[in-house]
Amino acid sequence: MTVDRQPGLSVRLKLTLSYAGFLMLAGALLLVAVGVFLLRQGWLQTNESGAVRVTPGTLFVRSFAPTAAGVMVFLLVFGLLGGWLLAGRMLAPLDRITHATRTAAAGSLSHRIRLPGRKDEFRELADAFDMMLAQLEAHIAEQQRFAANASHELRTPLAISKTLLDVAHTDPDHDTGELIDRLRTVNTRAIDLTEALLLLSRANQRSFTREKVDLSLVAEEVAETLYPFAERHGVTLRTSGDIVSTSGSPALLLQLTTNLVHNAIVHNAPGRGTVWVHTSAHAGAVVLAVENTGEHLTPQLVATLTEPFQRGTERVHTDQAGVGLGLAIVKTITEAHDGTLTLTPRPAGGLRVTVELPPASGG
Template structure:
């Protein structure tokens, strides 16, 4: 933004200090003058000179007092300007460091930090807030770059497979078309799923949704009903229980989050004798959605990476419903967009426990669902 040049903050503070000092000095001298007029008798005052003037206006007192007042005010002005300039410079020195760091950040250097020393005050709080912002921004940019690289790799895979199939079909005209169509259909469906997942992630990151009151217990029931055929096909009972859990957010995104969690619990389960539990509850300031499933034993270091984009875990992906590696990443982003948290914990007997905490809403914010 183009702005016309103006006075610097340092000069403005200097003039403010000097002006305040002049006003304070003038008030002090005015008090002295009033004191002299009221309590000093005219005949008792001997000005430097050869006569005494006794009268109601006391011209002799004013003639002696006025030059000294002017000299004092001139000294106060000079002292205020010099002292104000030095004091303003010392006070604004931390702001100069913050400005330099801001310019570096504007040029793309997100690794720079201010690290302003000293006890806490307004400038230190501003510097600490700026350092925190830079740290989060640096982490976000690194995550986005990693995500873009992974997304490019994942999208390139189905495109490369499609290209290979088409090349084979061109070189082998006698190959049955039905096999080619079926394979292309499966590859194309996977690419569509990946694209839709990326769109959901983008929508959650931008927080471009209208908040309304949502009951997580109803979402859990709806997601379980939707995925019931998949669970029955795999012979997995889904246990849904809980109480009224009001929160605020996007009904569609929170339903997507719940569905992803339940789908993940069904797909990554043991071949026989597995189970899935979905529970909702209320804490002091949060509502809680917990999804647990039986499954293979997971190491803590593996669990810590499952919410990263395109991370599926060793041996956890199999079958046509394995997904594109964005299920838990979408869940984490949706939870974060709703000011919530996602916690992954390995179960002692095998499997995974996923806990989502969202802010509790005691008063409706819109249409309830």
């Protein structure tokens, strides 16, 4: 949105007039001081007949006033020209910043100011603007990748549903029970993906009311809920830790913990795995740690797991692959609660995920 403003003087012209005005004022004060001195003391002039004392008034009118007027004219011209050049030199970095701003407004975020020279106010402004452009470019690129991935993920179940319906339409003798079961599975996946996207959007906008949440009780509730699921996968689920509280959304923190524990169960050593859920408090933060056994993971792979629609190698072809937003949602919820998410591969295999959140006030 642009604001309609009345045209005014440029900053360069304002600075030029300020420089010239200040120089004129300083010159005028100096000339007034000299004039007052001459008016009080008089001036001896020497001619062919000898030294003659001239009255102060006559001296001021005949000699000093024209000289003072000439000096003032010189100071005015010098102040305007010098001020214009100095103002242009001082404002040159601002022109580069303005050009970069207009370039960014036109859609090019790859442009950088890269203002040379030593650190000053303009250099700090240019560096801050370059940093903002870099962050904005990275954010938009991430959003574009997310939109492309989301479109692809949503398109897949819709395409499968269309294929199944086409088969049913062309082959009336096809087993409708099997068709309905497959459609239900595909539809469930589409619903799960849509709900995950909505949850991710809600967490990103921080549109929730903060309450005091006992994180240890949340961990116990999730462990109790997912215990049958862990048993079916042959995974032992263990909880421990201290009573710790944070401030945030109970629903979002429950979703965060559920995603972490569910992830740890699914991506585990089948039939012989273990998941540890631990809560603690240290260094001015409350900590939820979820750790599991499993395959050895490289730091490079672990660094990508919180990106939307990124899955570990073993996740893509399983029925429990999910929608690829589990850890992305965890990361977003953590950041919405002013927390820190850390993923570390375990030397013995598996993953350790640590969520550090600010403690509740008075907790």
